[in-house]
Amino acid sequence: MRNKLYATLDELEKTYLKELDKIRVTLQTSLTKDVNNCSRLEDELQQLHEAVKSLSENSKTEM
Structure with a gap:
């Protein structure tokens, strides 16, 4: 049994x-x-951050 x-x-x-x-x-x-x-999302967010920063700098330069 055991x-x-x-x-x-x-x-x-x-x-x-x-x-x-x-x-x-x-x-x-x-x-x-x-x-x-x-x-992947972190990389994409970093690229987006850089693009927004670049657009912002270009806008300031144009003004």
């Missing part, structure tokens, strides 16, 4: 660890995508 219980617990543990690994991979993939999007 061996059967241990075998069942081992199977549950394996199943649990597989599910946890799937969740970890999913979250890691999502996090990687989010970090890449943030980096």
